[in-house]
Amino acid sequence: DTEVTQTPKHLVMGMTNKKSLKCEQHMGHRAMYWYKQKAKKPPELMFVYSYEKLSINESVPSRFSPECPNSSLLNLHLHALQPEDSALYLCASSQEGRGASFSTDTQYFGPGTRLTVL
Amino acid sequence: SQQGEEDPQALSIQEGENATMNCSYKTSINNLQWYRQNSGRGLVHLILIRSNEREKHSGRLRVTLDTSKKSSSLLITASRAADTASYFCATGGIPNFGNEKLTFGTGTRLTIIP
Numbered sequence: 577d578t579e580v581t582q583t584p585k586h587l588v589m590g591m592t593n594k595k596s597l598k599c600e601q602h603m604g605h606r607a608m609y610w611y612k613q614k615a616k617k618p619p620e621l622m623f624v625y626s627y628e629k630l631s632i633n634e635s636v637p638s639r640f641s642p643e644c645p646n647s648s649l650l651n652l653h654l655h656a657l658q659p660e661d662s663a664l665y666l667c668a669s670s671q672e673g674r675g676a677s678f679s680t681d682t683q684y685f686g687p688g689t690r691l692t693v694l
Numbered sequence: 695s696q697q698g699e700e701d702p703q704a705l706s707i708q709e710g711e712n713a714t715m716n717c718s719y720k721t722s723i724n725n726l727q728w729y730r731q732n733s734g735r736g737l738v739h740l741i742l743i744r745s746n747e748r749e750k751h752s753g754r755l756r757v758t759l760d761t762s763k764k765s766s767s768l769l770i771t772a773s774r775a776a777d778t779a780s781y782f783c784a785t786g787g788i789p790n791f792g793n794e795k796l797t798f799g800t801g802t803r804l805t806i807i808p
Contacts, residue, residue: 580736618782618798619737632795666736679794680724680786685736 580686582667588692591657597689599650599667606673608650609683610642611666619666625650626673657693664688698783698799706805713770715802717783725786726759726766727796730779737782773806
């Protein structure tokens with residue numbers, strides 16, 4: 577299996593809702609990532625997990641809460657989001673999870689979740 | 695910020711022609727990668743070139759890297775309609791310099807006209 581899957585594909589939520597995005601890979605990769613991408617903009621890194629531990633948090637607001645329950649699964653819990661949080665949320669993985677440069681290795685992306693916050 | 699600037703922002707060419715996109719960045723890098731993104735979908739890795747390499751090929755793709763000018767180019771030869779997509783360069787920061795992540799450039803929107 578050489579792909580990263582993300583569910584749901586689309587999500588519409590109100591500002592008071594709680595929802596979760598899910599990402600899964602079965603390539604044995606030990607690093608996983610969340611990115612946020614606004615329309616016609618490049619992806620922006622949010623979080624990096626290495627061996628199921630949070631390695632990088634790019635000063636993301638606490639209304640976004642990542643979780644890595646095992647080496648294949650990455651979740652992003654959403655609560656009290658704002659309309660400006662509407663974006664494409666991309667998950668990615670890379671093979672190595674250790675070493676100084678693991679997070680600059682080739683990354684494999686999922687298809688993304690299109691999130692709309694009303 | 696190490697974010698790369700890509701030019702052109704948009705490029706339209708006839709099928710069969712070659713397409714060239716350029717990426718410039720600001721700080722020293724460990725590697726530079728190119729990714730393709732079809733409309734509203736995930737990114738697909740195309741090629742990685744390390745800071746000590748100058749040129750790399752993969753099928754119809756040719757990437758060059760000039761670290762003295764802090765720039766890279768992606769050449770797609772004999773373009774096809776299926777090459778229509780956005781192309782992003784991504785720079786990998788040097789380890790232990792506080793920038794151990796991929797930083798994506800602004801992207802080039804390529805349209806191949808059949």
